[in-house]
Amino acid sequence: MAIIEHVREAISKLDLVSVAVLIPTLVVLAHVIPYWVDPHGLRQYPGPWLAKYSDLWLARVTAQGNRSEVVHELHKQYGPYARIAPNHLSVSDPAALQEIYAHGSGTMKSNFYDAFVSIQRGLFNVRDRVAHARKRKIVSHIFSQKSVLDFEPHVREYVKMLIRQWDGLFDSAVKGGSGPEGEGWEGRDGKLWLDCLPWYNYLAFDIIGDLAFGSPFGMLTACKDYAPVAKFSEKDTTVHGEIVGLPAVQILNDRGEYSASMGVLPPWVRPWVKRYIPWFSRGSDAVKNLSGIAVAAVSTRLKAQVDRVDLLSKLKEGKDDEGKPMSIGELTAEALTQLIAGSDTTSNTSCAITYYLAANPSVQTKLQKELDEVLGSNDDPVSTFNEVKRLTYLDAVINETLRIYSTSGIGLPRMAPAGGVMIRGKAYPEGTVLSTPTYTIHRDIAAWGEDSDDFRPERWFERDQDTMQKAFNPFSFGPRACVGRNLASMELQIIISSILRHFEFVLEEPEKPLTIREGFLRKPSGCRVGIRRRNL
Template identity: 30%
Template sequence: MGLQMKYHLKLHERYGPLVRIGPKHISFSDSSLIPQIYGITSKFWKVVNLPPGLREQTKLMIFQSDFYKIGIKRPIAGAYSMSTMKELEPMNDACSAILLRKLDGMVGQDIDLGKWVHWYAFDVITSITFSNRMGFMEQEEDVQNIIAAIEGRLVYNSIVGQAPYLHRYLFGNSFVTWLVGFIPALAVLNSSRHIVAFATQNLQRYQNKEFNTVHLQDMLDRFKRYRDGEQVMNDDELLSNAVSNIFAGSDTTAASLRAIFYYLCRNKEAQKKLLAEIDEADRKGELSDPVTFAESQNLRYFQAVIKEALRMHPAVGLLLERLVPAGGAEVAGIHLTEGTVIGMNPWVAARDKVVYGPDPYVFRPERWLEADEQSLKLMERNFLAFGSGTRTCLGRNISQLEISKVVPQVLRRFEFELAGPPGREWRLHCYWFVRQTGLICRVKRRKE
């Protein structure tokens, strides 16, 4: 555990396109199989490996498998649509303004930029969910230790998700759970109650109108919409969605923002091109202050930078697992029996030389601008940063909105360089999401 994405890459380099990584457990690297396994019409269902006690606490995030088939996703899909996200831009802008103010006070200093973008992402997700910014950036700390709680739970979930039988011997055992409570370093792994309590507290305050929600239409407002005279969601479902937003809504965006700034710092030519594009758009009056989502879509090189950074560093570093359907299936000329688990690691898909050319390990945004129509279609097919098919990440638009707005807004005024000795690398930790630490950067002011 910890660097599975690199391990899977090495396995396929050595053993080929289909590798057995466990009992009835197959990893594939042949990109031509993506439509069969992940396509909209695929019969391969998403795997749910968490034991019963964990399923309810992360129900929405885990059971995105067949929303369209069982009708769970439809009532809330509108709350995650891009049109809804655009309506929430003012909440995003308020968080961006705080980040800019904080960066302005740290010019010339070496900062942990990874922490700051995580605090930013968490302030945004609590703002658009509850109309209540929690103040991570203002307090410059992990408010109520919720980030640590989520990271601890991700470690545990990634382990028991791969080996569900372990749960009965770990936190499925009341004695172990009691004992771990006395060991802080391990107690954080059993933090699901803390996460749910955090969401419950904010939901109750929201329903008691403790927040200034007048004239605001946040995501909870959309979840609570009525249809044909009946409320679409009950209180338990509202809580489930709130937990899902908190659990998965900040880590993925933070990982993507870290990747963008890291690779720009490592590739000065790319950073120079992006700054020039932003400056030119500013000169022509094509960017508002703050930058709108619509305006950011016209920054072609910037959009290529986003795609390339997320290709180099997909947020998820484990297999996107699917179950072979009833009767079995032929995959790459091999018959797989019913119930076999098969999946592709997004990091493996992103480094396919057949699709991305001879340099898939190189950060080169230009590849997205130079590709012809057919090549671009294949590159998009292999882009699994947000999943694929009907199981595409529900919060994709949240992440895209945040990234598209905050990065050009920040780079208008600041640029960054990696601090420390030359060649210093960040550190990666894969527990479902691939979290980065050690993104220490020096802040430099470009202009007011």
């Protein structure tokens, strides 16, 4: 305390000119000294010069929305090791997945995840290993294969609704019709032309709304991005005041970009940028509004006291090792986690699959042939999971999209525990942040072949399965892997098989690549396709 007082006294005696010189000098020293002291032994690794001294390089790249691609280019330039922040090493060796993320690694989630906390910590952003184990015990059984089958009728109901909507639009389109301004659909060349991404958003939100909260958001019916948002007290998640309708998809997009950018900044900087930089201030509002969606939905569901099987009812029934259930705040935080994880990932991936099938007509034809052979006698427009769960080419198409598109493409940061960690034969001391970038290992030539940048489902039948699986990371890996993997897989199999059996797709601009904006997840900016109903 005496030293601090002496420093304060010394600063108080300085004139403005001296202060103007001193502050920048201290800022520079605060970045240069750690580089030369090198407490984590990372100075030997290559990377952008600014990244060696400051987190600003990674923050800027993240805010620009193309982090995975930029880090991938670094690895192409530098090899398997790239320093992307003063205390963050990206390791693009697929073998590092096991060592960084596996159960026995001992690594922990870094403070990156603190930027994703709202209401209270949920399964995704809790960092304490004991707290995480407790939450996972309660939540994981909900997503077992057996439990997930309870949700299948709800998934099929909304897929049928989407097909019905597109059927209606197609009938209008072939008669020369077009949608009102803002809906963006039209009839041309015997096809219905529209941007499929909003529709996949409506589908995914209505499915997860029904599964998590007992009722859909009504987006498919209204053909509109909308959800009730509550103002609430974070202490007890009590609804305060009027519930208003806001665009949920846009809120989710804004929140993902905000939290991903905030998470790469040092914790002491975050309150300042949130207060003084307008873009971060708007992102902070998105975090509150997204929480407000969960609060409104949980409040409505609990008041209704509906007796039905859904995620919320299963969460309410769950108990930890001491027999204690989740509190309302914890329940709401977990419901929010499922809302985020179950909407954005499904819609983004469904859109990407549609794009790649439209861009590769031979693949689309081959998939439809498999579907026709298995489902040809079925009059129901929506497949059952039992009918499609073993279709090999359908699996190959989905897996190839998960690989090449990489919905979650960034390297999820893990921190070396006390005593350090060994990764690929190299020692890293406690506190070092390490990650393996999914986007990059999904393009590893040794695992995927010389054409690893190409969309080609046939590789899943041609190459060594063990080698590919060790470099395949769509749902993360180890104790912090996505608990909803079974549900996500079932949804994608039902959605894609049903829609591709009913419709065929072409791209409006075949030479134009899929434009993607990355927050925490990689999201298409849109995908305009021509849709024609198939004659079954």
